[in-house]
Each structure stands twice: as C-alpha cells, then as structure tokens.
Amino acid sequence: MLLLFVFANSLWAHAQEIFSPNKNLSLKFEIKENGVPTYQLTYKKKPVIQPSSLGLELKDMPSFMDGFSITNTAQSSVDNSWNPVMGEEKTIRNNYNELVVTLAQAKNNNRYIRIRFRLFNDGLGFRYEFPKQNDLNYFVIKEERTEFQLAGNHKIFWIPGDYDTNEYAYTTSKISEIPSLMQKATIEINSQWPIKELAVQTPSMMKSADGLYINIHEAALINYPAMYLEVDPVTNKLRSHLAPDAVGNKGYMQTDTQTPWRTIVVSDKATEILASKLILNLNEPTSYKDVSWIKPIKFIGIWWEYFVAGKSTWAYGVENNVKLTDDFSKLTTNGKHGATTERAKEYIDFASKNGFDAILIEGWNIGWEDWINNWKEEVFDYVTAYPDFDVKAVHEYAASKGVKIMMHHETSGSATNYERRLDRAFQFMKDNGYNSVKTGYVGKIIPRGEHHDGQWMVDHYIHVAKRAADYKIMVDSHEAVRPTGLNRTFPNWIAQESARGTEFESMGGLSPDHTTILPFTRLMGGPMDFTPGIFQTDLSYYGTGSTQRVNTTLVKQLAYYVTMYSPLQMAADIPGNYERFPDAFQFIKDVAVDWDNSYILEAEPGDYITIARKAKAKNEWFVGGITDENVRTANITFDYLPAGKKYIATIYADAKDANWNKNPQKYTVTKVVVTSKSVLKQYIAPGGGVAISIKEGTTSDMKGLNKL
Incomplete structure (x- = not known):
C-alpha cells in the first residue's frame, strides 16, 4: 500500500494534460520545483502560453504561491446547449473538457485549494477555488500572481492599465514597444488612475508572428477586483494585477469562494476570435424565473x-x-x-x-x-x-x-x-x-x-x-x-x-x-x-x-x-x-437588434470586419462591413441564406469619391436579387463601410432588379 501511495503521488507530481474536444488545444499542468503550480497551452502544436506559474499572495498569511503537492485530480467532459435571453446566436453550444486539480500545502497544515481548467475548442478558462476548511475561512488578497508567458514579441492592441477608466484610444505595437509608447497612450481623461507598474487593460488582443490570434480576459467577475496585465517587455511575460481598494488591499474573501475565470481565446483565424462564446459559457445561467420583460x-x-x-x-x-x-x-x-x-x-x-x-x-x-x-x-x-x-x-x-x-x-x-x-x-x-x-x-x-x-x-x-x-x-x-x-x-x-x-x-x-x-x-x-x-x-x-x-x-x-x-x-x-x-x-x-445567427465573414483586428446576422424569428438578414483608414474591397458571401430561394438585397455603399475626411456623406443605395450562391465584391472607402439589408420579396418586387 505504501508503494502504491508513493507511485500515485509521483504520477500526480508529473504533468496532467487534457485536450480540447477537437484536439487542437492542449493544456498541461504540473508542479515545478519548490511546489510551484504551472500550466502551459498549445494550439495545433504551436505554443500559446509557455510554462507559467499560478498563485496568489495573501496579506498577513502564508501565500498560495508554492509548497504545493497534488492530492487529487479529476477530469470530466460537458457538451450541452443553452439559449440566451438576447444575443448574437439563438442557441450557444457549451462543449469543453475539464481538469480539476486539488493542491495542498503541507507546510501550512495541509491547507488546500483547487484550480479548475476548462478547455474549449476556442480557448481556455481557469480559476482558483477556495473550499471551506478548518484552516481557511477569511483571507485578504495582497495580489494575484497568475502568469501568461507568451511565446514571442507579439503584435498587441492595447490601452493603458487604469483603475478608473477604459476610455482610452487603442495603440497597436509590439509588446516590446509598450514602454516607449505608454506616456503618449495615457492621454488625459476624466477620473483616470493609471497603474504605476507597466500594465495594460484586458481584454488584450494579440497576434503572433506565426499567425495565432490570442485574446486574454476574464469571465464572471463577481465579488473580486478587475484584472489588468503587468507587462515584462523583455521576456514577453504578462502577469495579473488587481485593482486595489481605498487601503491598498485587493480582495476580501470568505470560503467557500472562487476567483473569476482567467480566459485565453486562441485561433489561427481572426473570425473565430469574434465568434467565440467561451466567456459567456463560463458565466452561470440566470436564476431569474421570468425574463419575458427583458427585451431589446x-x-x-x-x-x-x-x-x-x-x-x-x-x-x-x-x-x-x-x-x-x-x-x-x-x-x-x-x-x-x-x-x-x-x-x-x-x-x-x-x-x-x-x-x-x-x-x-x-x-x-x-x-x-x-x-x-x-x-x-x-x-x-x-x-x-x-x-x-x-x-x-x-x-x-x-x-x-x-x-x-x-x-x-x-x-x-x-x-x-x-x-x-x-x-x-x-x-x-x-x-x-x-x-x-x-x-x-x-x-x-x-x-x-x-x-x-x-x-x-x-x-x-x-x-x-x-x-x-x-x-x-x-x-x-x-x-x-x-x-x-x-x-x-x-x-x-x-x-x-x-x-x-x-x-x-x-x-x-x-x-x-x-x-x-x-x-x-x-x-x-x-x-x-x-x-x-x-x-x-x-x-x-x-x-x-x-x-x-x-x-x-x-x-x-x-x-x-x-x-x-x-x-x-x-x-x-x-x-x-x-x-x-x-x-x-x-x-x-x-x-434588427436581436439575432438568431451571426456569421463572421472576414476580419483582421485593426484593419477590417465584415459580419452577417439573421434577425431573431424573421427571414431577414443584415450585413455590416467596416475598414480602417485604408480603402479595401469587402468579400461578402451569402451562403447562409436558404438554398434555392431569391431575396432582395438593399446595398448601402460608399460612393467612389467618399472618404472619412472628404465627402463622408457621399453614398449610393442599390437593390439587387441575391441567392445563397451570390458573392459581392464591394468597394469600401477609407474610413468607410457597407451595410446591406436582405429581405424576402415577391416576383413583382424583383421585377427589373439585377441578379448579383
């Protein structure tokens, strides 16, 4: 029995690994030297998060940073669906594989916590959980020390870390360039309180040199301060930083409790970042008995x-x-x-x-x-x-x-x-x-x-x-x-x-x-x-x-x-x-303002986005496409329309001589007949866009209209 116990603990001390349902993502957890818990994340064998430490510092108490051993692990899978009251989709699929690791600190009378990981096809969510126990009732968080060790000097779309406002303009740069750009980015805004440490807000959007889109944020922020990301521009490491209260403490906790989820959405397609419902899935269903009064x-x-x-x-x-x-x-x-x-x-x-x-x-x-x-x-x-x-x-x-x-x-x-x-x-x-x-x-x-x-x-x-x-x-x-x-x-x-x-x-x-x-x-x-x-x-x-x-x-x-x-x-x-x-x-x-389905047709952060959506409970679709300061041609497909049917599309487009700072009000409105096989190559002016409404029509309505 003693040998079995030693063997089991030696296995627990080594890496625990789970995969996303589609096998594209891999999450590995292990205890490193001195009992430090770490995790890493890969996407299609490309590193997203390299080995990164997990933990929290407490005030006037031993920390949850090291001295851990694994006492239990459990894995499970979930695949179900739910319907939001309002949203971009009528039905949202909730499909993930879960790993729950229980960690004990022998040096602190076997005080223990759990770290719960949920790996979806579009990313990872994880949180710290603090079960009720004899040696852990009330505690004050001095700082959360969750790390995100990135695999490179990524392109990042960021605003300065600030305890009181999110109303900054975005800066696009390399992570290594953030220090030299921070002063310019921290423009004067009412009620601002910029973080002294070099930090950015979440959600933080990045793109790696090898084509991965990475988004770091949090889900289910309840009874806890918001998280920012401290930046190490030399090692490309991000680390959690929490908003303080009036006396400098970060969070007051009473077991049984948990932190919000830390989220990492990742894909090699920008369109899949926008389509992700991972953050919604990590929030609890509503307990409201009647939602009929909640309307768009x-x-x-x-x-x-x-x-x-x-x-x-x-x-x-x-x-x-x-x-x-x-x-x-x-x-x-x-x-x-x-x-x-x-x-x-x-x-x-x-x-x-x-x-x-x-x-x-x-x-x-x-x-x-x-x-x-x-x-x-x-x-x-x-x-x-x-x-x-x-x-x-x-x-x-x-x-x-x-x-x-x-x-x-x-x-x-x-x-x-x-x-x-x-x-x-x-x-x-x-x-x-x-x-x-x-x-x-x-x-x-x-x-x-x-x-x-x-x-x-x-x-x-x-x-x-x-x-x-x-x-x-x-x-x-x-x-x-x-x-x-x-x-x-x-x-x-x-x-x-x-x-x-x-x-x-x-x-x-x-x-x-x-x-x-x-x-x-x-x-x-x-x-x-x-x-x-x-x-x-x-x-x-x-x-x-x-x-x-x-x-x-x-x-x-x-x-x-x-x-x-x-x-x-x-x-x-x-x-x-x-x-x-x-x-x-x-x-x-x-x-419409409420939707049955959404289709992200094309996207690149900082450059352009084109989205089509089906109106809730109607045979009507709407398309919106936008660009930055550059002229472009949007590639708009209509394959989400029911096959074999014709519809009338009203296209609101920038005129050829339109521009965001010259002739911004010049536009055209045209009507054409479209089907699920139609494709539109649409000119968009600098700082411009395109908007399309698609509706059913009679044969008489379509008479004289060109087919796209």
Whole structure:
C-alpha cells in the first residue's frame, strides 16, 4: 500500500494534460520545483502560453504561491446547449473538457485549494477555488500572481492599465514597444488612475508572428477586483494585477469562494476570435424565473445635441454652488436646458413616426449645475425634475404614442448616494412607466479612495442590476468596469459603455481603426452601448466654431449596427439630420437588434470586419462591413441564406469619391436579387463601410432588379 501511495503521488507530481474536444488545444499542468503550480497551452502544436506559474499572495498569511503537492485530480467532459435571453446566436453550444486539480500545502497544515481548467475548442478558462476548511475561512488578497508567458514579441492592441477608466484610444505595437509608447497612450481623461507598474487593460488582443490570434480576459467577475496585465517587455511575460481598494488591499474573501475565470481565446483565424462564446459559457445561467420583460431596445435621445449643437445643456441653471435642498425654480436659468417637456415631445413624435422603442432624456433631474469634479456626495436625488420638465405629462404623451422613456441616472461617481436612493428611484421609474435606465459613473468614486474597477464597485454594479430586476428594469451602465459575460447571469444588464465610444468623436475624435479593434477587445466581454448613427460628421456644420469631425463615412455609421453587437442600439444623431438623409435612415429603422445567427465573414483586428446576422424569428438578414483608414474591397458571401430561394438585397455603399475626411456623406443605395450562391465584391472607402439589408420579396418586387 505504501508503494502504491508513493507511485500515485509521483504520477500526480508529473504533468496532467487534457485536450480540447477537437484536439487542437492542449493544456498541461504540473508542479515545478519548490511546489510551484504551472500550466502551459498549445494550439495545433504551436505554443500559446509557455510554462507559467499560478498563485496568489495573501496579506498577513502564508501565500498560495508554492509548497504545493497534488492530492487529487479529476477530469470530466460537458457538451450541452443553452439559449440566451438576447444575443448574437439563438442557441450557444457549451462543449469543453475539464481538469480539476486539488493542491495542498503541507507546510501550512495541509491547507488546500483547487484550480479548475476548462478547455474549449476556442480557448481556455481557469480559476482558483477556495473550499471551506478548518484552516481557511477569511483571507485578504495582497495580489494575484497568475502568469501568461507568451511565446514571442507579439503584435498587441492595447490601452493603458487604469483603475478608473477604459476610455482610452487603442495603440497597436509590439509588446516590446509598450514602454516607449505608454506616456503618449495615457492621454488625459476624466477620473483616470493609471497603474504605476507597466500594465495594460484586458481584454488584450494579440497576434503572433506565426499567425495565432490570442485574446486574454476574464469571465464572471463577481465579488473580486478587475484584472489588468503587468507587462515584462523583455521576456514577453504578462502577469495579473488587481485593482486595489481605498487601503491598498485587493480582495476580501470568505470560503467557500472562487476567483473569476482567467480566459485565453486562441485561433489561427481572426473570425473565430469574434465568434467565440467561451466567456459567456463560463458565466452561470440566470436564476431569474421570468425574463419575458427583458427585451431589446432601439432608441433615440436628447443627448448628442449636448455635445455638438451648442444650443443645449444638461443643466437648467447657471449657478455653480447648488444643493439638492435648494429651490430650483428660483435658479437663474441658462436658457439652453435641453430636457424640457416640449423638447421631449418632439423626440417622442419622431420616435413614434419612425418605429423606435424608446427615447433617452438626459438632464431631466435637478443637480446638474455642479455635478462633476467636486467629489460631491449628495449630487442627485433621481426623483425631482427641473421646473421645465413634467415627468407625468411626458410619460402620458409617450404612452399615447406607444413609446417608452428611458431613465437616466448619473451618479457622478457617488455610489453611496445612489445606493441609498436606489429603491426610491426604481419605484419612481415604475410609477412613471420607465422600464430601462442608463446609469453613469463619471467622476471619482465615493466611497472616497475606491476605484471604478475595485471589488467594492464590482459588487455595486451587480447590486444595481439585481435590484433593478426586482422592479423589472433593464440597465445600461456607463463608466463601469468592463464586462465579463455577466449579461448571461443578469440578463437585464443589457449593455455597457466601458470603452471609448461615440461621444469622443466630439472630443478629439476616434481614429478610423478604432472600431475595427473594439470587437476584438472590449466587446469580447459583452455588448456595448457605442451610440452609432451619426450622419452629420463634420461638426462645423453647427456653427459653434468647432473644427472637430466624426472620423467615418456615413455608411460606416450604418454598418456599426451589425459589427458592434448590442441589444440596445441608439440612433444617436439629432432627428433633423436623419430627415436630411431619409434613404440611409431607412437602414437604421430596418436593422434588427436581436439575432438568431451571426456569421463572421472576414476580419483582421485593426484593419477590417465584415459580419452577417439573421434577425431573431424573421427571414431577414443584415450585413455590416467596416475598414480602417485604408480603402479595401469587402468579400461578402451569402451562403447562409436558404438554398434555392431569391431575396432582395438593399446595398448601402460608399460612393467612389467618399472618404472619412472628404465627402463622408457621399453614398449610393442599390437593390439587387441575391441567392445563397451570390458573392459581392464591394468597394469600401477609407474610413468607410457597407451595410446591406436582405429581405424576402415577391416576383413583382424583383421585377427589373439585377441578379448579383
């Protein structure tokens, strides 16, 4: 028996290996010298992650870094499917092989942890688990030390590591070049807190010299701080770095518990990175009993005019020292307040006329006069309207037109104030017919010293989503921690911003390649409220003296409704601009926001993306294609259409002389007949795009149309 025990332990001390279901990926785990746990990952025999150590440092306790021996291993396989409430696919397959390794530290009274690995066809997920045991109850994480030893000096698409914002422009470089580019990349942004160590945010997208696409992120971020990646530009090693709290600790844990999943999506095809559902699969199914009230939303709003038109503001008064207890009817009005009853009715009329579900009205509530940069706690009350906005009248008018009003809750970073007022605010919404809310966290966080990405705030965002569900309210959060697939667990958390979105087109602009990178980075974790649909791209049009421009063609803005997935899509421009381009606006009115199937036709991060999608429960398909600053020809196939049938494709294309900075509004609209065998070679202008709607039609409808 003793010999058998020694033999078994010698096997456990050696490598444990599992393969993905399709055998392309291999995960190897083993204990190295001094009892250090390590793992490595290969794809089609190419190294993805070379041997890398695992572990955590604890505060005032022995670490989980070394001294381990394997006491047990278990392997299993799962192959099932599930249906998201909303999504890019009607059905998602969940297929993986699992290895669970139990590790004990003899030097610490056999204190033990588990590391759980799940290997999918498209990548790896793993996490640390801390079972309840006599010698491990409560502990504080000083730092997580998960390593990702890359196999080379990869091309990487990155933004600076920052505890408080994800709203940076992307930089494309070699890993070794990050140090020399970091200062330039760390542009000034409201509420930023750049990490002192050389670090980048996740999701982090890379491409190796031998053609592998590698994406590192995390899944199921619950009761834990967000993870960043410290960079060693000499050895090409990345290492986890967690957001701290106000006193410098990283995480407060009580067993039985676990970390979020660390995810590595990998393929030799960029299209398969975008198609991956690994992060969603690693999140828990929702526990909501009724999800019938959770629905996709296409909306307009009193929003963009605040940024560009120069005629409207969020604030009602001109004072800069205002308290919630003040009599706002006695404020000196600035004459530019946008959220008035009459203005809201104009937007409601436009939404009703054009088939939009809802309108967002920002600046309706008291407190906007000095809401930012004052680190003020009692900043909004979420129930008191300005004197020129009649909540009841607007609700009744919208209801008579079949339009919902989307609530806006800006917190100015004062999460404590918001939590105290949350139930009253949600009840106010319910009483007045609101079923969705856009939350905002611009500013430094209160509790003071906490960060947007720390454990306290991660718990706050989830608390808001769960409490909103009690009132059957959907949530769209801005300036929150970047998503990690929690829209599966909390499906009413339907979208987030958490990246550099359209608003920055009025504040310095977005580079033409920005939106060819976002789907490979920010959108890997979940849908984004990017706010597309800007038709008036030259902002000098408004006569405010601005020389700023939106760095796309008009058609690229149409394509975003397909390439930038979200069940919450805004037509973000001012209604009058859509009335100037009614034929192009038709695509926004037609395009779906919830899907049965998605087909990634072609993609290269930083260069181009072309995606086709089938509308949920309809025989309608939509295609979007975008490029960076370079002209290109998109290769669009239609083999996802039912064989043997003809359809009418309406093609919205850049004109030959269009360009993102010259003639951005030049486009063509043509109709052709397509089948599953059709192929389209479509010209796309610099900074441009293509958008296609595909619908059934009668023989009469197709008469006179060319066949593609």
